[in-house]
Amino acid sequence: MSSDGMNSGGMKWRIGYIAFNTFREAVRDRVLYNLIAFALLLSGAAILVSQVSIDIERLVVVNLGLTAVSLFGVVIAIFIGIGLVSKEIDKRTLYTVLSRPVRRWEFVVGKFLGLTGTLVVNTLFMSFGVFLALLYVAHRFERMDGWVLVALYFIVLQFLIVCALALFFSSFSTPLMSAVFTFALFVVGSLAEDLRGFARIARGATGAVATAAAYLVPNFSALNVIGQVAHGDAIPARLILYNTAYALLYSAMAISGAVLIFQRRNLK
Amino acid sequence: MAAIEILDLEKSYRVGFWRSRIKPALRPLRLTIEAGEIFGFLGPNGAGKTTTLKLLMGLVFPTSGTARILGMEIDDPRVKSQIGFLPEQPYFYDYLSARELLNYYGQLSGVPAKGRAARVEQMLGRVGLSDAAGMQLRKFSKGMLQRVGLTQAILHEPKVVFLDEPMSGLDPMGRREVRDLIQQLRSEGKTVFFSTHILSDAEALCDRVGIIHQGELRGVGSVAELTSETQGKVEIIFYAERVPAGLTSLGAEARVSGEVVNAVLPEEQQDAALEVLRRERLRLISLAPVRSSLEEYYIQKLKPAESMTAEKPKEDNRKGAVV
Numbered sequence: 001m002s003s004d005g006m007n008s009g010g011m012k013w014r015i016g017y018i019a020f021n022t023f024r025e026a027v028r029d030r031v032l033y034n035l036i037a038f039a040l041l042l043s044g045a046a047i048l049v050s051q052v053s054i055d056i057e058r059l060v061v062v063n064l065g066l067t068a069v070s071l072f073g074v075v076i077a078i079f080i081g082i083g084l085v086s087k088e089i090d091k092r093t094l095y096t097v098l099s100r101p102v103r104r105w106e107f108v109v110g111k112f113l114g115l116t117g118t119l120v121v122n123t124l125f126m127s128f129g130v131f132l133a134l135l136y137v138a139h140r141f142e143r144m145d146g147w148v149l150v151a152l153y154f155i156v157l158q159f160l161i162v163c164a165l166a167l168f169f170s171s172f173s174t175p176l177m178s179a180v181f182t183f184a185l186f187v188v189g190s191l192a193e194d195l196r197g198f199a200r201i202a203r204g205a206t207g208a209v210a211t212a213a214a215y216l217v218p219n220f221s222a223l224n225v226i227g228q229v230a231h232g233d234a235i236p237a238r239l240i241l242y243n244t245a246y247a248l249l250y251s252a253m254a255i256s257g258a259v260l261i262f263q264r265r266n267l268k
Numbered sequence: 269m270a271a272i273e274i275l276d277l278e279k280s281y282r283v284g285f286w287r288s289r290i291k292p293a294l295r296p297l298r299l300t301i302e303a304g305e306i307f308g309f310l311g312p313n314g315a316g317k318t319t320t321l322k323l324l325m326g327l328v329f330p331t332s333g334t335a336r337i338l339g340m341e342i343d344d345p346r347v348k349s350q351i352g353f354l355p356e357q358p359y360f361y362d363y364l365s366a367r368e369l370l371n372y373y374g375q376l377s378g379v380p381a382k383g384r385a386a387r388v389e390q391m392l393g394r395v396g397l398s399d400a401a402g403m404q405l406r407k408f409s410k411g412m413l414q415r416v417g418l419t420q421a422i423l424h425e426p427k428v429v430f431l432d433e434p435m436s437g438l439d440p441m442g443r444r445e446v447r448d449l450i451q452q453l454r455s456e457g458k459t460v461f462f463s464t465h466i467l468s469d470a471e472a473l474c475d476r477v478g479i480i481h482q483g484e485l486r487g488v489g490s491v492a493e494l495t496s497e498t499q500g501k502v503e504i505i506f507y508a509e510r511v512p513a514g515l516t517s518l519g520a521e522a523r524v525s526g527e528v529v530n531a532v533l534p535e536e537q538q539d540a541a542l543e544v545l546r547r548e549r550l551r552l553i554s555l556a557p558v559r560s561s562l563e564e565y566y567i568q569k570l571k572p573a574e575s576m577t578a579e580k581p582k583e584d585n586r587k588g589a590v591v
């Protein structure tokens with residue numbers, strides 16, 4: 001008997017190894033190069049804005065910076081997420097991994113954590129850039145800049161859900177369709193509050209469908225507080241707690257779905 | 269103890285646009301491989317060799333039947349730390365170096381962190397990849413990749429090793445290296461189950477072979493027995509420019525090539541034939557009984573597909589009887 005065959009301690013490590021390898025792949029595939037584009041965009045905007053006006057500099061930098069952080073990350077989450085497992089099936093790298101003492105769910109969870117880890121690192125770099133830009137236009141930090149951190153945290157929560165969804169869709173459909181589905185859900189989910197508003201006033205069958213849809217799609221709009229923090233508004237602690245629980249639950253469900261499907265799959 | 273027990277493992281795929289047609293990839297297969305055995309799984313392309321290995325590795329799920337490895341059901345997670353697997357035409361994370369890849373597989377296999385690096389270096393040396401250890405795998409040749417693949421399969425010192433076509437696509441040197449490695453595994457007492465369609469490799473390495481064709485096990489036999497079976501004939505080779513008349517009258521089938529004659533004749537005529545050579549003062553090169561070869565066995569098992577399925581012998585083959 002090999003010492004730590006399949007015990008739970010071994011499991012934790014295996015998930016970690018898989019996550020680290022996923023992170024390493026992203027780095028070597030030069031995913032972090034997106035930071036260069038981000039830096040160029042942000043510094044260009046900061047320089048431009050600081051020459052035009054004095055009142056809305058902060059507003060523009062926060063709005064533009066955070067929106068860019070979110071969009072760059074979502075694009076990375078979708079494009080890596082859809083290939084996370086399906087690429088390993090296509091290239092058959094999974095054959096040898098699954099012939100090791102690795103359970104299928106451990107593999108899926110490890111891949112997911114690897115990608116979210118990559119996005120967290122990426123977001124850390126970008127956040128640093130946003131604060132540099134803020135400093136450049138405002139020459140000092142204010143108390144309300146702290147809320148920008150909360151907005152960034154919410155953006156990371158969005159990435160969690162997007163990664164999980166990409167993984168879920170790619171467990172049963174083609175990479176292209178998975179990308180389309182995930183992106184569509186991101187767009188619809190960003191309008192979730194509007195959809196809920198509509199569901200409240202709609203009647204009959206339309207109302208029922210709208211209500212179901214409004215609560216089923218991931219509520220990305222609640223995770224988007226860019227507008228508020230740009231204006232310097234505070235974020236209630238309750239929302240932070242609620243959003244954290246919501247994002248964790250939603251992505252856990254999507255991952256569980258992906259695992260359930262993947263568990264039964266015959267690898268071609 | 270049996271290392272591998274395959275108990276009526278069966279796999280069919282649904283194919284066609286509506287997935288309505290059922291294509292049997294492996295008919296119920298019953299086969300036992302003893303511990304320490306080198307077993308060759310022979311069959312042409314599409315015979316069902318890879319399907320069998322994928323079933324055993326849990327990569328695809330059987331339509332029916334089960335299998336046990338080292339006494340444990342194949343879906344028992346503990347099995348995996350005791351086995352190694354080299355897939356057909358393996359592909360690995362090409363952004364990793366050979367060293368990183370092996371370290372990763374060592375981690376996944378539960379090789380203790382202490383001594384893991386040393387073990388990786390030792391294995392890299394054993395397959396002659398020490399110099400290329402730091403190079404990314406995307407720069408590796410096919411032969412080098414195959415060696416990396418073999419190494420990941422045996423890094424954690426498994427008891428049972430599964431290799432899917434380990435020699436195909438390799439040059440003669442590469443094939444030789446793989447052969448040597450399998451020989452080494454034999455001397456370490458490991459059980460090796462490998463598929464191939466190269467008969468000479470099987471003949472050189474295997475204790476037993478199984479012949480599979482169209483998803484069906486056609487026969488299982490011990491290589492030593494198969495190749496020691498004589499056919500009641502002897503082959504005499506000697507120096508001469510033409511076939512002596514005396515030999516032909518003994519019922520010899522002879523062939524002249526240059527100054528060497530090669531004659532095959534019934535065993536009981538052996539003394540008479542030697543007498544002819546002595547009389548004619550011809551120099552003998554060799555005399556040996558004619559043995560059957562694995563090739564003949566293979567061809568014989570593949571050919572009578574129709575006549576065999578109609579008759580009873582099929583039942584015997586299913587049970588894996590020695591034929």
Ligand SMILES: Nc1ncnc2c1ncn2[C@@H]1O[C@H](COP(=O)(O)OP(=O)(O)O)[C@@H](O)[C@H]1O
Nearest residue numbers: 268281283293312313314315316317318319320
């Ligand atoms: N995923 C699959 N879907 C449909 N048919 C398959 C699939 N995999 C294998 N087969 C069929 O099963 C048969 C056996 O294939 P395989 O086990 O790969 O043969 P071998 O390894 O002996 O060359 C072939 O006829 C092949 O076409």
Ligand SMILES: [Mg+2]
Nearest residue numbers: 317318319356
């Ligand atoms: Mg094959």
